[in-house]
Amino acid sequence: MKRISTIILLLAFAWAGLKAQMLPFRLPNGAGTFRLGIVVGDESRWLDECELEKTGDRTYMIKDTLLGKGKIRLATCLLTDTKGLLVEVSGSRLPENLSLCWAFGACNEDETLFGQGAAISPQACKDNVFSDELNAFTVYYGASMALRGIQGIAPIGSELRLSDAHQQASPLQLYHSGKKTDAPVISSLYSWDAKEKCYFCFYRQNAKADYNYFMLPELFERESKK
Incomplete structure (x- = not known):
């Protein structure tokens, strides 16, 4: 009983940290930062720079x-088994030539490296190593003897x-910035059909979880009810 109470308390603290923040979304315990932007033609803007209402x-x-x-509507839920984050993106009356541009990185447990800015902290990106395949990726970080991994899934076609x-x-500046850097992040451009809901998922490597994109709508529906 005591163990169950401790787990519930830890989940409550995790959600409190997530609910208290605005964009970009930062996972607990330095497990990464997700920054999402929009692109229309040659113009782009981060969503944390837009008019934002917490509904x-x-x-x-x-x-x-x-x-x-x-x-654009963003809905989030916590993945309880993997200490992860699932984001559902939907919209109404959006421009036909709209694309989503996003970035993920800054996996680092050193809280002093993040600062107060809205951007993904370049200082916290150092020594992050990325492996990607199609619309999924893994970030490795931490000491070599205690290496950690965060897995990410983006919409198919990213x-x-x-x-x-x-x-x-701007999102487009980041996307076209090139990979020669001491502060790597993974970024993506996705041509979004605004009639569809799309999903982004980030979670710790865990033997209990091996998600694919097609699983995310049902996973979101299930986890958001908890």
């Missing part, structure tokens, strides 16, 4: 001039590449 404990509504009269966390003035 619930786990939901956000985004408006911006790039979206015209449209809105074009993954390594980018330079020093160059985050």
Whole structure:
């Protein structure tokens, strides 16, 4: 009974940290930062720079001039078995030529490296090592004798590449920044059909979990009810 109470308390603290923050989303215990942006034509903007309304404990509504009269809705849930994060993205009345541009990185347990800015901390990206395949990737970080791994899944059709966390003035700048850097992040450009819901998933490597993209809608539905 005591063990169960401890687990519940730890999950509550994890959610408190997630619910208290705005964008970008930062996973607990230095397990990475997810930054999401929009691209319309040659213009791009991070969602944390847009007009943002927190509409619930786990939901956000985004408006911006790039979206015209449209809105983007973000809904999040905690993955209890893997200490991870699942994000559902949907929208209404959005431009037809809209793309999503996102980045993930800064896997580092040293809290002093993150600072107060909204961007992914370049200092926290040092020594992160990435392995990607199609729309999925793994980030390895930590001491060699205690190596940790974070796995990520993006929408099918995402074009993954390594980018330079020093160059985050806009999503497109980061995406085209190149991989020669001491602060690598993984970034992607995704041509989004706004009629669909799309999902992003980030979680610790765990023998209990091996997710694929097609599993994410059902996983989100199940976990969001907990």
